[in-house]
Amino acid sequence: MKKIIIIDGGPRKTFNTASMLQKIAEGAASVSEEIEVKTVRLYGMDYKGCMSCLTCKIKDKAVNVCKFRDALTPVLEEVAQADGLVMGSPIYFSEVTAQLRAFLERLIFPWLSYNDYSLTAPKRIPVILTYTMNADAEQARGVYQSMGIIESCLNRAMGDVEHVDAHNTYQVKNYDRYELAGFSEAAKREYRDQNWENDLQRAYDAGRRMAEKIIANQ
Numbered sequence: 001m002k003k004i005i006i007i008d009g010g011p012r013k014t015f016n017t018a019s020m021l022q023k024i025a026e027g028a029a030s031v032s033e034e035i036e037v038k039t040v041r042l043y044g045m046d047y048k049g050c051m052s053c054l055t056c057k058i059k060d061k062a063v064n065v066c067k068f069r070d071a072l073t074p075v076l077e078e079v080a081q082a083d084g085l086v087m088g089s090p091i092y093f094s095e096v097t098a099q100l101r102a103f104l105e106r107l108i109f110p111w112l113s114y115n116d117y118s119l120t121a122p123k124r125i126p127v128i129l130t131y132t133m134n135a136d137a138e139q140a141r142g143v144y145q146s147m148g149i150i151e152s153c154l155n156r157a158m159g160d161v162e163h164v165d166a167h168n169t170y171q172v173k174n175y176d177r178y179e180l181a182g183f184s185e186a187a188k189r190e191y192r193d194q195n196w197e198n199d200l201q202r203a204y205d206a207g208r209r210m211a212e213k214i215i216a217n218q
């Protein structure tokens with residue numbers, strides 16, 4: 001079996017990010033019975049970001065999987081063995097959520113050598129990043145800038161990082177119920193009607209592509 005781990009970094013179990021991740025899972029699973037997909041919801045877990053214990057960098061005992069023990073430990077160990085990694089998050093203040101950020105600290109810091117600044121993951125595996133946000137494609141440039149260092153680490157360590165994002169998402173089911181006058185519900189609805197199915201399809205296709213790559217490389 002080949003394993004794809006999906007890390008859901010959003011709090012809402014059924015909204016935009018979760019829907020995109022669900023489609024990636026469906027797309028991946030549709031490729032072969034050899035593909036197992038497991039989704040981990042970070043918001044259901046109790047864990048910390050990097051504790052700066054530097055255990056991963058002890059002389060002659062350096063490791064590239066975080067050794068700090070909490071609820072994230074088994075997930076990080078599973079990711080180290082996995083064949084594909086998908087991470088999804090709503091965008092909060094132009095970055096991924098605090099939960100996904102904390103996960104990424106624990107994931108990436110052990111890859112980084114402070115001897116020569118090289119980055120070595122336990123395995124080079126394909127990665128998909130899924131961000132959902134109010135921003136349109138143009139406004140989203142700020143998001144990609146904010147995430148630049150983290151994403152360049154992922155790119156250097158993994159080499160195969162694909163984005164499947166959804167812009168200008170519907171934030172609530174009923175805009176009349178909330179103080180959200182800065183958004184035109186009519187414009188949101190029109191954008192959603194024109195794009196959301198396509199976003200979900202792109203997510204499904206990305207999941208398929210990831211699974212196909214994994215099967216082809218086995």
Ligand SMILES: Cc1cc2nc3c(=O)[nH]c(=O)nc-3n(C[C@H](O)[C@H](O)[C@H](O)COP(=O)(O)O)c2cc1C
Nearest residue numbers: 012015016017090091092093094132133134135169
């Ligand atoms: C605390 C908070 C901060 C947000 N900040 C941004 C932001 O900086 N840029 C943006 O485009 N959308 C922002 N949003 C909107 C969400 O990213 C967007 O609604 C997203 O699709 C929600 O994902 P979900 O439906 O999976 O929860 C913010 C939402 C919240 C709750």
